[in-house]
């Protein structure tokens with residue numbers, strides 16, 4: 001069953017979502033609006049304009065490169081100028097590159113780290129400053145099963161960056177716990193999206209058969225976790241990583 005979101009869950013709240021031009025970032029941005037929040041969708045891809053337009057009310061778009069702390073700070077200021085505050089930060093932007101360890105050039109290692117890990121560090125720091133000052137905030141970082149288990153499929157640079165996000169989440173959670181700001185991570189795996197849709201159906205079925213719940217996940221199911229973590233109900237949850245993986249990894 002596709003999750004739906006009660007319109008008063010996040011009424012009056014304002015959010016910034018990075019990497020929101022497509023996929024999980026767009027699904028989270030859409031769910032945040034459905035739950036009552038106003039959202040600035042940020043991405044390096046100009047498709048983010050169309051993405052925000054597809055959501056309609058209470059959404060706007062901005063070109064932002066998460067490798068650049070000043071660009072993230074300007075985006076946070078933009079959220080406050082448009083919507084009055086910055087209450088929810090979703091650090092979702094990432095480069096996903098699958099490659100054998102032997103074939104990863106140094107420049108590609110640095111690119112993946114700069115977007116996936118440094119970008120989340122800057123995103124937490126920029127949002128954390130505002131949220132600490134207003135004594136409220138919800139920071140949500142997208143990690144991955146690859147960051148928990150290592151990745152035969154994902155590249156070592158991707159896996160290492162995602163493992164780093166789990167540690168960063170705990171660092172910022174500890175730093176901000178006394179200020180009304182929670183910091184949590186979501187670790188999805190096997191979510192149906194452009195990659196799965198481009199695969200032959202038999203290959204997708206074979207992949208689904210290896211997942212304990214026997215299907216791929218829906219990006220709305222990842223968004224549902226973000227809505228929970230952003231809600232007032234999750235005020236006692238911080239520093240954790242919520243697994244959305246159909247049982248692929250249990251701990």
Ligand SMILES: NC(=O)c1ccc[n+]([C@@H]2O[C@H](COP(=O)([O-])OP(=O)(O)OC[C@H]3O[C@@H](n4cnc5c(N)ncnc54)[C@H](O)[C@@H]3O)[C@@H](O)[C@H]2O)c1
Pocket residue numbers: 018019020021022023024025042043044045064065066067091092093094095096115142143144145187188189190191192193
């Ligand atoms: N899809 C999955 O099954 C899955 C599984 C595990 C984890 N994740 C994580 O969830 C998040 C979203 O995944 P997705 O599959 O929707 O990704 P995606 O590749 O479809 O989208 C990522 C977005 O980030 C943007 N982006 C890339 N570099 C950027 C930069 N420097 N600044 C700003 N934006 C930038 C891209 O333009 C793109 O719109 C990622 O953090 C990913 O690691 C996804």
